[in-house]
Amino acid sequence: MHDFLSMPAGRARFLRLAGAAMVALGLAACGGEESQAQQGGGQQQRPPIPVDVMSVDPHRVSVFSEYPGRVEGQRTVQVLARVEGVLLERHYTEGQIVEKGDLLYNIDPKPFQATVNQRKAELGSARASLNQAQRQWSRTRQLYEADAISEAERDQALSELETARAAVDQAQANLDSAEIDLGYTTVNAPLTGVTSLREIDEGALVSNGTRLTTITQLDPVKVLFALPENDAIARGKALSAMGDETTNDKTREATIILPDGSEFPVKGVVDFTQSTINPDTGTVQLRATVDNPDNGLMPGRYVRARIRLETRENGIVVPEQAVSDGNQGTQVYVVADGKAKAVDVDLGPTVEEGRLINDGLSAGDRVITSGLGQVTPDAPVKVKSDGSGGSEEGTRGGGGGSGMGRAGSEDDDGGLAAADLPALRLTPREPLTAVVHDDTYAVNGQRNR
Structure with a gap:
C-alpha cells in the first residue's frame, strides 16, 4: 500500500483506468452473450404479423367508366x-x-x-x-x-x-x-x-x-364520345333492367373531366345513343349536352366523359392494395383462425371505393389490407387494435442502461472505489471510451492530484 501511495500521479491514474476497463470488458462480453441468446430464441418462433383488415359488406355499387371525347358547339352556322x-x-x-x-x-x-x-x-x-x-x-x-x-x-x-x-x-x-x-x-x-x-x-x-x-353556339355545347362494344352492351342491359329508372337524371348524367384532371362544374346529360355499332371502330356513339354558361368548354377541346355503366345491388369492393398476384391468378388474403389464407378472386372493374370483386369473397370475410409484403399463406397474423401503442425496444433499452449503472458502481478494491465509471460507454455495440472530467481521485478517503 505504501508503494501505491508513493507512485507518481500519472501511473496511479493509469492503473485506475485499466481496472475500470477490465470491468467494462467483462460486462460487455456478458451482454453480447445475452443478446445472441435472445436472437437465437427469436429464430425458433416466428411472431405474428400485425395487419389491418376490413370486413366484407355487400352493398349497392355504381360502376362508372371514362371515355375520351371532343367538344362541339351546339350549332355551328356559316x-x-x-x-x-x-x-x-x-x-x-x-x-x-x-x-x-x-x-x-x-x-x-x-x-x-x-x-x-x-x-x-x-x-x-x-x-x-x-x-x-x-x-x-x-x-x-x-x-x-x-x-x-x-x-x-x-x-x-x-x-x-x-x-x-x-x-x-x-x-x-x-x-x-x-x-x-x-x-x-x-x-x-x-x-x-x-x-x-x-x-x-x-x-x-x-x-x-x-x-x-x-x-358557333357555345351554350350549351355537345360532347361526343364512343363506348367500346362490350361497354355499350353492358350499359344497354343495365338500362333495360332498370326500367323506369332510365329516365332518372343520375342514370343519364355525364361528368366531364378536363385535360388537367379536374371536373367541369356543370354535369351533362346523355341525350343520344346510336342504335348501331360502327363496323370500322367497333364502338357506339354517344352524345352529352352540357350547359356552358361561362364558356369554359371550347369547341374542339378534348375531354373525358364519365358515365355510369351499371349498378350492382350486392357488390363486394376491396381496396386496390388488398389485391395481389398468386400462382393461379389474382388473390386476396383473408384472416381465418389467426392465420392468413389466400383466396383466388375474379376481379371486376375499378370503382371509386376500390376494386369490385365478381367472385371469391362472401359477406363477413375479413380481408387483409396492410402488411401484405410480409404475409404468406398460413402465416400467423395479428389484427391490430385501434389505439394500440408502446414500444418493446424502449423498455429493453432502459433496463440495459440500469444494469450498466449498477455494474459500474461495484468494486472498491485497490483504492478504486471512487472511479468515474458513469463516464464509460459500456454497451456491447460501442467501443470502450473513458471520459475523465477531473484529475482528482480518492485514495483511503483523501483527494489527490
Whole structure:
C-alpha cells in the first residue's frame, strides 16, 4: 500500500483506468452473450404479423367508366351572303361573342333600293289597270243585262278584269322579292355565339353564297364520345333492367373531366345513343349536352366523359392494395383462425371505393389490407387494435442502461472505489471510451492530484 501511495500521479491514474476497463470488458462480453441468446430464441418462433383488415359488406355499387371525347358547339352556322354586291362595312370584332340579331355586315343597298322603287311603280300601274278593268266590267254587265251587247263582249270585259287582278298580284310579288333582296344587304347574326376569323374583307364584291364568317353556339355545347362494344352492351342491359329508372337524371348524367384532371362544374346529360355499332371502330356513339354558361368548354377541346355503366345491388369492393398476384391468378388474403389464407378472386372493374370483386369473397370475410409484403399463406397474423401503442425496444433499452449503472458502481478494491465509471460507454455495440472530467481521485478517503 505504501508503494501505491508513493507512485507518481500519472501511473496511479493509469492503473485506475485499466481496472475500470477490465470491468467494462467483462460486462460487455456478458451482454453480447445475452443478446445472441435472445436472437437465437427469436429464430425458433416466428411472431405474428400485425395487419389491418376490413370486413366484407355487400352493398349497392355504381360502376362508372371514362371515355375520351371532343367538344362541339351546339350549332355551328356559316354566315353567307344572300345577294350580289360590294361589302361595305363589318360591325363586329373577330372572335367576339355576338347575340342573335346583331348587325354583322352591310352590302351596298343602292341597286336593290332602286329595284324596290321600280317594283313599287309597276305595282301602282297594275292597280290603275285593275281599276279601269273594274269600271269597264261594271258598264258591260249593265249593258248585257239590258240586252244591249252580246255575250262575247261581256266575256271580253270579264277576262280583262281578271287579267288586271293577276297583274296586280304579280306586281306585288315582284315588290316583295325586291324588298327581301334589299333586306339581305344587312347581314345579321342568326344565333348567339362566337365569331370566327373573317372570310372576306370590306370592299370586296360578294355574290350569293359567299361565306362571310362562321358563328358557333357555345351554350350549351355537345360532347361526343364512343363506348367500346362490350361497354355499350353492358350499359344497354343495365338500362333495360332498370326500367323506369332510365329516365332518372343520375342514370343519364355525364361528368366531364378536363385535360388537367379536374371536373367541369356543370354535369351533362346523355341525350343520344346510336342504335348501331360502327363496323370500322367497333364502338357506339354517344352524345352529352352540357350547359356552358361561362364558356369554359371550347369547341374542339378534348375531354373525358364519365358515365355510369351499371349498378350492382350486392357488390363486394376491396381496396386496390388488398389485391395481389398468386400462382393461379389474382388473390386476396383473408384472416381465418389467426392465420392468413389466400383466396383466388375474379376481379371486376375499378370503382371509386376500390376494386369490385365478381367472385371469391362472401359477406363477413375479413380481408387483409396492410402488411401484405410480409404475409404468406398460413402465416400467423395479428389484427391490430385501434389505439394500440408502446414500444418493446424502449423498455429493453432502459433496463440495459440500469444494469450498466449498477455494474459500474461495484468494486472498491485497490483504492478504486471512487472511479468515474458513469463516464464509460459500456454497451456491447460501442467501443470502450473513458471520459475523465477531473484529475482528482480518492485514495483511503483523501483527494489527490
